[in-house]
Amino acid sequence: MDIPGKVVVITGASSGIGMATARRAAALGAQVAVVARSADVLNTLTAELNEQGATAVAFTADLRDPAQARHAITAAAERFGRIDVLINNAGQSAVGHVADVDLDAFRQIVELNVFGPVAAMQAAIPFMRANGGGVIVNVSSSVAKMQILGLGAYAATKAAISKLSATARDELEPENIRVLTFYPGQTATAFGHNALGSQQARQGLRGSLSGQPDAPELVAERLLAGIASETPEFSMHDQPSEMSKS
């Protein structure tokens, strides 16, 4: 789906990958709805985009709460009259070995990384059906396919959303709703700083991660390229248009 002129809803747009995606989508001519908890940051972002001639609106929600997720997505759809693209990007990590990971932190990231996108999809799908179709992108992570010590809980949430995304793809394909899954790798955002878990666990993880992180602007480009080519499953280091559409 081409981005110019489309209504694009982006969750987790107050930071990192989501903010870079909102800026890039607006620059390409999309009408943008941005969702997160940080109202001030979202309002500054939409003011910036609107000054540049885009149409951008902010909706504040704690996406761990399905009622707030549904309310924000519905408000965005009603504001623009439709949703063409939903990008489920908001996410958080919880760090800790399986032997002692904090279960309250684990529960919180299940609510955000798994229930949040499902609630947002459930709110957006009726509007997409009414409009004859749409595109949903669920932002997973490369760690969904790996074992990294201390990231088991987070990786489990991303593996869960990947599986839900693939199943929804087949369920919604007859209705012209394309459900895509994106697997970014390590990206230079506040994500590590924002992770739940003890200081000790987070420091231990930092020491075990290697490699140069991607810039969020580059990740945003790849995400939007994946939407343009409607590639079902794509990551940073492949060409979305060259990947299988199965």
Ligand SMILES: NC(=O)c1ccc[n+]([C@@H]2O[C@H](COP(=O)([O-])OP(=O)(O)OC[C@H]3O[C@@H](n4cnc5c(N)ncnc54)[C@H](OP(=O)(O)O)[C@@H]3O)[C@@H](O)[C@H]2O)c1
């Ligand atoms: N950075 C990486 O290395 C990396 C790698 C692979 C995948 N990812 C995935 O990419 C996505 C974006 O991550 P990022 O790196 O851009 O992280 P980030 O800079 O920490 O941004 C996370 C975004 O999620 C929002 N968010 C967090 N908790 C929320 C809640 N309860 N309700 C609503 N919004 C909430 C934050 O906004 P508020 O705090 O304002 O609510 C923020 O806009 C996540 O799904 C992450 O799992 C990241």
